[in-house]
Amino acid sequence: MGYTVVRQKRKTVAIVIDEHFNVIVKAPNYVTKKQIETLIQKNEIWILNTIEKKRKLIETKDWYYTRKLMYLGQYWPVEIVECSIKSHNIPKVDFTDKGFIIISDGSEIMSRKLVEDFYRVQAKERLAQLANRYAQMVDVHFKKITIRNQATRWGSCSSKGNLSFNLKILCAPVEMIEYVVLHEIMHLKHFNHSKAFWKDIEILMPDYKVRMNYFKEYGQNFII
Numbered sequence: 648m649g650y651t652v653v654r655q656k657r658k659t660v661a662i663v664i665d666e667h668f669n670v671i672v673k674a675p676n677y678v679t680k681k682q683i684e685t686l687i688q689k690n691e692i693w694i695l696n697t698i699e700k701k702r703k704l705i706e707t708k709d710w711y712y713t714r715k716l717m718y719l720g721q722y723w724p725v726e727i728v729e730c731s732i733k734s735h736n737i738p739k740v741d742f743t744d745k746g747f748i749i750i751s752d753g754s755e756i757m758s759r760k761l762v763e764d765f766y767r768v769q770a771k772e773r774l775a776q777l778a779n780r781y782a783q784m785v786d787v788h789f790k791k792i793t794i795r796n797q798a799t800r801w802g803s804c805s806s807k808g809n810l811s812f813n814l815k816i817l818c819a820p821v822e823m824i825e826y827v828v829l830h831e832i833m834h835l836k837h838f839n840h841s842k843a844f845w846k847d848i849e850i851l852m853p854d855y856k857v858r859m860n861y862f863k864e865y866g867q868n869f870i871i
């Protein structure tokens with residue numbers, strides 16, 4: 648089994664699998680090569696299992712491997728087309744009713760960047776539209792909208808009236824995005840989760856609980 652030894656100031660030896668499935672052994676200087684080799688042999692099954700688990704997780708969820716992107720509540724097929732200098736194609740993302748076509752240099756980095764840019768542009772446009780609509784209904788004003796690619800939060804609202812939304816929200820169906828936007832807009836009226844806050848949400852969106860639960864259940868599948 649191939650592995651890389653990284654010498655570090657540490658007390659124990661650690662075996663880690665990096666994002667490219669390489670085996671890295673972090674070891675203090677006093678541990679000999681032979682001791683490391685023995686340790687690797689002893690942990691061979693664990694290492695192989697860990698690599699396999701990691702690979703499966705990534706391959707079943709990450710669009711780059713599945714070639715399926717979740718967008719507005721549906722999985723869409725993804726085709727990556729390499730652009731050459733000759734063809735004069737500029738790198739971009741085309742989205743049609745058949746799915747995504749990514750025209751890139753073929754590298755993973757550029758394809759990912761293009762997809763993120765596409766979601767960001769779409770998010771800015773759609774979320775601004777929804778925020779304007781709900782702000783009018785609730786009779787409040789917001790300042791600006793920021794789109795972030797963050798791990799957990801779907802949206803937030805500052806006391807200054809700035810709204811922030813998660814880029815991954817675009818994976819969800821429009822009805823669910825509506826709920827997140829209304830929730831944040833409502834915070835401009837009630838800066839808490841009081842009974843009055845939920846009552847006002849319910850008046851405008853009687854089925855808000857179903858929409859709220861959607862994120863709890865499927866949110867972890869949103870990967871861009």
Ligand SMILES: [Zn+2]
Nearest residue numbers: 830834839840
């Ligand atoms: Zn809230």
